[in-house]
Each structure stands twice: as structure tokens, then as C-alpha cells.
Amino acid sequence: MQKKFVYSLICFLVLFLLITILKLSNPFGLLFLSGLNVFVLTLTPLLILTAYHLSRKANWLRFITFFPALIGLLLISLQFIIWVDYRYLIPNTRIKPLNEAEFKTDNDTLIKQLINHPKIDSIQELINDTDLKQIQEYDPNPNRQMVRMMQAISSLNDGHSFMHPFQLYPDSRFFPLNGYYFDDGYYITRTASAYDQIQNYRLIAINGISFDSIFTRMKTVIGADNLSYQKSMLDIYLFSANVLNGLGIIDSVDEAIFLLVDADGFKHDLHINSVAMPFWLFWTLKPTDESSPVNPAPRKKKYELHTSNSDLFLIF
Missing domain, CATH: 2.30.42.10 (PDZ domain)
Incomplete structure (x- = not known):
């Protein structure tokens, strides 16, 4: 019975792995998402069964039991992050939009941190800034709250004070x-x-x-x-x-x-x-011939540097 179950899992694993690979070019399509999710859901119990089987063998095999179990746990965690807002599990994490009092408190804390920047001579200089005054106004829209804090940080215009809009949960x-x-x-x-x-x-x-x-x-x-x-x-x-x-x-x-x-x-x-x-x-993050991971600029595969008669040529 257990062997039949394992063989069934392996068949499902191979089938949905093939579907995932064939639809890799369209990671937002229904077939890719279905194939990837079933593949992960099939692989996870297979890894756990492998870990259990190894734990019943010789002592030296028990040592490697940890690895398939860990991979299975990581896959479950990844699925959870993709489909569920993990912030609900983090203590003292605010999920709902800030009310006016909370927004003001956070903004005041942010301003206190900004005035320690070398470009800020005094808190009065920062507060008197017309653009910053508008940024500090409360808005119930959580995206506007986020943007206004981004604007406050970016108002320093120093090239290394910023806040990226990357948040790893489905609402982002x-x-x-x-x-x-x-x-x-x-x-x-x-x-x-x-x-x-x-x-x-x-x-x-x-x-x-x-x-x-x-x-x-x-x-x-x-x-x-x-x-x-x-x-x-x-x-x-x-x-x-x-x-x-x-x-x-x-x-x-x-x-x-x-x-x-x-x-x-x-x-x-x-x-x-x-x-x-x-x-x-x-x-x-998936590299292609047109762009490299993360970097939005077009990627050139090769370039050669040539000099001739004191002239510089870049050949792409």
C-alpha cells in the first residue's frame, strides 16, 4: 500500500514538473500556477516519507534525514508566503491601515530620524519645507501612507536614502x-x-x-x-x-x-x-537574453574594447 502511494506521488511529481517546465515562459498562467503548486504539494510528502524511511535505517543514514525534512519544510513555507499574508503570524505587526494618530506618531518618529542626517541643519528647516508639510498630511489610503513616507525619506536627495516598494506578500x-x-x-x-x-x-x-x-x-x-x-x-x-x-x-x-x-x-x-x-x-528574477535579474537595463551579452589611432571604439 505504501509503495503504491509512493509510486503515485512520483507519477504526479513528474507529470506536473513537466507542465511547470513547459509553461515556464508564462509564470502567471493558470497551467503554470497549477502545475507548480501540485508539484510542490506532491514533492513535500515525498520528502517527508523519505526522511521517515531514512530515520529507520542505519545510524549514518539518520544523519542525512534532516535534509529532505528541511527542504519539505522550506517548500511549505514558500507556499504559505505566496498564498497567505504571513504578517498575520508576526506579533505586534499592524495589518490594517494606520489611523490618523498612528500615522502622526510614525511620521514624527521618521522626522526625528531624518534630522540626524548630515544634510539637515535643524528640525525647523525640515518642518518648514513646503513639500514635506504636504507629505505629512494624513490619508486613510495605505498606499498613500506608504508613498508619503517614501517621499519624506527621498526628500534628502542624497542617492542612498530611500525606501524600495518591495513587500513579499500578496497585497503588494x-x-x-x-x-x-x-x-x-x-x-x-x-x-x-x-x-x-x-x-x-x-x-x-x-x-x-x-x-x-x-x-x-x-x-x-x-x-x-x-x-x-x-x-x-x-x-x-x-x-x-x-x-x-x-x-x-x-x-x-x-x-x-x-x-x-x-x-x-x-x-x-x-x-x-x-x-x-x-x-x-x-x-x-528569471534571466533572459533581453534582461538580467533585478537590473532593469537591457543586457548585452558581449562587448569588445578596441583602440585604433588613439580613437576609442566600443563594439556591442
């Missing part, structure tokens, strides 16, 4: 796109397979708000001391649905309408759905 959402800010505009360089048709299109607007206006707002949350650095870091913030909502660019974190223009000058309206942060992270 991203649009499955990557892009790059070239001299003539912002172009989409990588997409989830469902949106392949817009690769190399230039982004014109999101939900009717022009890209220039969006970039102006985005600069307030990107802690940078120069424009070039703000452009290079834009990709991390631009496709965060929570940041876009907090800046008043989109009304819902679940979807947005992107207006793009192709190489022939034709405009395209595309309705794009956001995805939960764990799935987006899996997609964005």
Missing part, C-alpha cells in the same frame, strides 16, 4: 513589465508572455496621465541626487501598482490602462492586470 502588486528610459522616451523592453506584442513600444501614458507627469511624480519617491540615477531606478517604482495608486495615477491596484506607441507611430491602448509580488519576483 506589480505589473509584469520591464522598461528602460532612453533619450527619446521610456520603452518597454520585457513583458510577461501575454503582453509580448508591446515589446519595444514607447510608453505614452498610464490611465490617461502622461508619462512626463508620471515621471515628475515618481521622482519624489526615488531617493537620488541626480536625474540620471532617477531614470535608472525608475523601472523598480514605475510598475509597482501600490506606488502608482499612492501617487494618484491609478485608482485600483489590480489593473491599469497603458497607452503606448509602436515604431510606426500607431497608438495602442492595453488593459494590463497586476500580479502578486511573489509571482512577479519569480518572473523578474
